[in-house]
Amino acid sequence: MRLIFALVFLAPPLVAQETTVTREEGVAAWERVFEVASHPRCTNCHVGDQEAPMWEGLGYRAGKVHGMNVLADESRIGAETIPCRTCHVTSAAENIVPHAPPHIDEAWRLPPVELDWLDKTSAEICAQMRNPETNDDNTIAELVEHIETSAFVGWGFVPGGGRSVPPGTTTDLARDVSIWGAAGTPCAGD
Ligand code: HEC
Ligand code: HEC
Numbered sequence: 001m002r003l004i005f006a007l008v009f010l011a012p013p014l015v016a017q018e019t020t021v022t023r024e025e026g027v028a029a030w031e032r033v034f035e036v037a038s039h040p041r042c043t044n045c046h047v048g049d050q051e052a053p054m055w056e057g058l059g060y061r062a063g064k065v066h067g068m069n070v071l072a073d074e075s076r077i078g079a080e081t082i083p084c085r086t087c088h089v090t091s092a093a094e095n096i097v098p099h100a101p102p103h104i105d106e107a108w109r110l111p112p113v114e115l116d117w118l119d120k121t122s123a124e125i126c127a128q129m130r131n132p133e134t135n136d137d138n139t140i141a142e143l144v145e146h147i148e149t150s151a152f153v154g155w156g157f158v159p160g161g162g163r164s165v166p167p168g169t170t171t172d173l174a175r176d177v178s179i180w181g182a183a184g185t186p187c188a189g190d
Contacts, residue, residue, distance in 0.1 A: 041157075
């Protein structure tokens with residue numbers, strides 16, 4: 001009887017401690033992250049050192065760059081030419097008008113050049129995102145926090161105006177990045 005008690009009460013914590021995320025689960029979670037990161041709602045801004053943002057997934061041809069000669073320049077907000085805010089006003093109002101310049105409750109801008117996801121493979125973005133030297137100096141926990149709180153990411157999943165959306169929600173994406181991190185950030189081909 002005592003032995004059974006000991007097993008019942010000691011076993012669960014031990015089992016919980018030994019539960020780890022497998023490499024396989026980590027790679028599968030990363031593939032779901034890639035499905036989002038490679039979607040035009042993200043890659044239209046995550047364009048790397050190309051000065052112009054993209055207009056893909058909006059009904060134009062594939063590879064369509066932002067119209068009106070818009071350039072982000074080194075400032076990433078077009079300060080040197082025509083600032084993003086001229087058209088992309090800072091506003092929390094819903095984006096409901098198709099083809100109107102989308103806006104968020106944040107200054108619309110391009111990410112740092114190193115966060116280049118446009119036309120990159122899953123393995124390339126995976127290697128980039130697990131390395132603080134190429135992921136804007138973030139730990140995995142900080143990436144998760146960004147996904148949960150960034151107005152850019154939030155807009156990407158609910159862009160309005162009839163725009164297409166990446167699979168899942170910000171919560172799903174944050175969970176998948178956590179799973180990938182818990183598995184030791186594996187990338188296919190490691
Ligand atoms: C309007 C442009 C824009 C769009 C669209 C956008 N991002 Fe970003 N993203 C940024 C900027 C700018 C940063 C740099 C961090 C910051 O300034 O908030 C960034 C950084 C990131 C980072 C790294 C965190 C960091 O601290 O730099 C992740 C992860 C990310 N974005 C995910 C996404 C995902 C996923 C989507 C699509 C659902 C997306 N972004 C769409 C502009 C954008
Ligand atoms: C002259 C007005 C104007 C300026 C300036 C401008 N944009 Fe735009 N932008 C637009 C319009 C209009 C759209 C919507 C196009 C559509 O949906 O057909 C748009 C769409 C976008 C998209 C695509 C969003 C999506 O749905 O995937 C991105 C990314 C973007 N702009 C980034 C920028 C950045 C970064 C700057 C500053 C460097 C900037 N824009 C400056 C007018 C402008």
